[in-house]
Amino acid sequence: MYLERRRRRWYALHDIPADVQEVIGRGKRFCQSLETEDRGTAERRAAILAAKWKSEIQKARSGSVDHIERDAQFWRKVLQETPEPERDVVLEFIADEAEGIVHRAARKVGINSPDDPRAMELPEAEQAQRFVNIATGKLIRLDDHLEEYLATLSNEAKTVDMKRSTIKKFCEEFPYLQDVTRKEVQRWVNRQAQDGKAVATIRRGLSELRGYWSYLISVEVASENNIPFEKLSIPKPSKKENGNGGWKEFTPAEVVKLLQAAVKKEDDALADLIRLGMWTGARIEELCALKVEKVGDGFIQIEDAKTRAGWRQVPIHSKLQPTLDRLLQKSTDGYVLSGLSHNKYEDRSNAIGKRFGRLKSKLGFGKGYVFHSIRKTVATLLDHAGVSEHVAADIIGHDKPTMTYGLYSGGSSLEIKRNALEKIDYPNTA
Numbered sequence: 001m002y003l004e005r006r007r008r009r010w011y012a013l014h015d016i017p018a019d020v021q022e023v024i025g026r027g028k029r030f031c032q033s034l035e036t037e038d039r040g041t042a043e044r045r046a047a048i049l050a051a052k053w054k055s056e057i058q059k060a061r062s063g064s065v066d067h068i069e070r071d072a073q074f075w076r077k078v079l080q081e082t083p084e085p086e087r088d089v090v091l092e093f094i095a096d097e098a099e100g101i102v103h104r105a106a107r108k109v110g111i112n113s114p115d116d117p118r119a120m121e122l123p124e125a126e127q128a129q130r131f132v133n134i135a136t137g138k139l140i141r142l143d144d145h146l147e148e149y150l151a152t153l154s155n156e157a158k159t160v161d162m163k164r165s166t167i168k169k170f171c172e173e174f175p176y177l178q179d180v181t182r183k184e185v186q187r188w189v190n191r192q193a194q195d196g197k198a199v200a201t202i203r204r205g206l207s208e209l210r211g212y213w214s215y216l217i218s219v220e221v222a223s224e225n226n227i228p229f230e231k232l233s234i235p236k237p238s239k240k241e242n243g244n245g246g247w248k249e250f251t252p253a254e255v256v257k258l259l260q261a262a263v264k265k266e267d268d269a270l271a272d273l274i275r276l277g278m279w280t281g282a283r284i285e286e287l288c289a290l291k292v293e294k295v296g297d298g299f300i301q302i303e304d305a306k307t308r309a310g311w312r313q314v315p316i317h318s319k320l321q322p323t324l325d326r327l328l329q330k331s332t333d334g335y336v337l338s339g340l341s342h343n344k345y346e347d348r349s350n351a352i353g354k355r356f357g358r359l360k361s362k363l364g365f366g367k368g369y370v371f372h373s374i375r376k377t378v379a380t381l382l383d384h385a386g387v388s389e390h391v392a393a394d395i396i397g398h399d400k401p402t403m404t405y406g407l408y409s410g411g412s413s414l415e416i417k418r419n420a421l422e423k424i425d426y427p428n429t430a
Contacts, residue, residue: 001013001014001046001047001049001050001053002014003034003039003042003043003046008037009033009034009035009036009037010033010034010036010037010038010039010042010046011031011032011033011034012030012031012032012034012042012045012046012049012050013029013030013031014029014030014049014050014053015028015029016028016029016030016053016057017057020057024056024057030049030053032049034046034049044082044083044085044086045086045089047082048078048082048086048089048090048093051074051075051078052093055071055074055075055097068101068127068128068130068131069130069131069134069175071097071131072130072131072132072134072135073134073135075090075093075094075097075135076134076135076136076137078090079091079094079135079136079137080137091136094131094132094135094136095132097131097135098128098129098131098132099128101124101127101128101131102119102120102122102124102125102128103119104124105119105122105123105124106118106119106122106124109122133178134176139176139177139178140176140177140178140221141171141175141176141177142170142171142174142175142176142177142179142180143167143168143171144221145215145216145219145221146164146167146168146171146212149211149212149215149216150163150164152215156345157344157345157346158345158347161345162208163208163211163212166204166205166208166209167208167209167212170188170205170209173188174188177216177221177222180213180226180228181226181228182227182228182229182230182231182232184228185228185229185232186232186233189202189206189232189233189234189235192205193235198237199234199235199236199237200237202234202235203234206229206232206234209229210229210230213227213228213229247368247369247370247372247373247376248368248369248373248376249373249376249377249379249380250365250369250373250374250376250377251377252377252381252425252426252427253426253427254365255274255278255374255377255426256426256427256428256429257363258274258359258360258363259271259274259275259278261359261362261363262274262359265359267355267359269337269339269340269352270352270355270356270359272323272327272337273287273288273337273352273356273371274356274374275320275323276290276320276323276336276337277371277374277375277378278374278377278378278426279316279317279319279320279378279421279424280300280314280317280320280378280395281314281374281375281378281379281382281395281396281397282302282314282375282397283310283372283375283397284349284352284353284356284371284372285347285348285349286302286310286397287336287337287349288335288337288340288347288348288349288352289335289347289348289349290302290335290336290337291334291335291336292328292331292334292335292336293334295316295324295328295336296313298315298316298414298418299313299314299315299316299414299418300313300314300316300324300336301313302314302397310397311397312394312395312397312411313414313417314395314417314421315395315414315417315418315421315422317421317422317424318422319425319429324336335348337352340352353371356370356371357370375396378395378396378424379392379396379398381423381424381425382395382396382420382421382423382424385420385423385424386423387420387423390412391412391416391417391420392420394411394412394417395412395417395420395421
């Protein structure tokens with residue numbers, strides 16, 4: 001882009017690349033009077049023309065006018081960056097571009113007059129109006145305020161990333177706030193169910209989207225009269241989803257099979273993780289995060305668990321004691337399971353959890369089986385041994401079976417839990 005003065009008035013010129021000269025049909029350069037003798041005014045108007053001409057070159061190279069939303073975003077940016085005195089010029093360009101969308105489509109079907117009312121009945125007429133609405137800011141991108149919303153949350157990083165992922169995927173189908181209506185959200189829910197998504201996953205997604213929408217209302221981006229995530233018809237969970245929390249449990253023999261496979265594979269850390277899980281019923285991250293200093297005389301202290309009930313003392317089973325003694329002796333980093341790497345969320349269970357996943361899959365266990373399945377095995381063994389639900393809950397770290405007991409009971413003593421845990425056993429374990 002360059003300026004040229006002709007008879008006291010300034011003109012803007014911009015070379016047209018050779019590869020698109022024939023498509024654009026304007027010769028070797030754009031040239032237009034800026035209708036001013038003032039250099040500063042000419043420079044501002046020339047910048048607007050430069051944006052317009054670059055857009056034409058880009059469309060000519062793509063050979064398509066289908067990128068309406070991308071072009072609209074381009075002009076939205078130009079409009080935002082243009083000083084107030086010149087904004088009317090940009091708005092004229094936007095209007096001209098919208099008319100061009102309709103006229104090009106009309107000519108393809110034999111409508112040559114721009115005033116022919118049939119042109120406004122074409123689908124492209126609606127696209128042109130959407131182009132104008134986006135370019136002038138009447139349509140708001142749904143994800144425009146996503147990061148500022150996420151910054152207000154007090155959740156751990158992993159949870160925030162999950163929320164970000166859910167909302168971004170939703171934004172791929174609903175790019176603009178005005179696209180989000182209860183009718184269309186209901187159809188989205190229906191599609192999720194038809195694609196085989198678990199009802200719990202759909203409900204979690206709606207909860208995360210509802211939180212973001214509430215924020216948009218609070219900052220007056222969305223109307224408080226529009227609540228598209230309420231009063232929806234949610235499919236009922238299948239019998240499979242209703243069954244025992246979703247994860248299947250290993251039989252005691254299968255747990256031993258997993259342990260033996262890890263030993264045979266010479267994956268010592270994974271074998272020790274399985275040993276810790278089968279004799280405590282603890283969650284994988286609870287075990288991977290367990291520090292040496294939290295191992296007491298005959299018990300381990302589990303903290304920072306997922307629930308309040310998860311903060312507990314778990315007795316050390318007599319068959320686990322030799323393993324724990326060895327792990328404590330060889331620890332080099334202060335953790336019982338020494339040498340595990342952290343992921344970006346500071347979790348130590350990520351990599352070894354994936355190794356467990358590959359191990360169980362190789363042994364023929366499907367998606368319903370995870371490390372958490374060992375926790376279910378321990379719960380079942382306690383139940384079969386006649387251990388009361390309350391004591392089992394204190395060992396496993398579950399909420400108490402009844403609200404009254406959970407509120408007023410101080411919990412089982414370490415000795416009671418020890419006697420209960422010693423009742424569980426696995427085949428072929430010394």
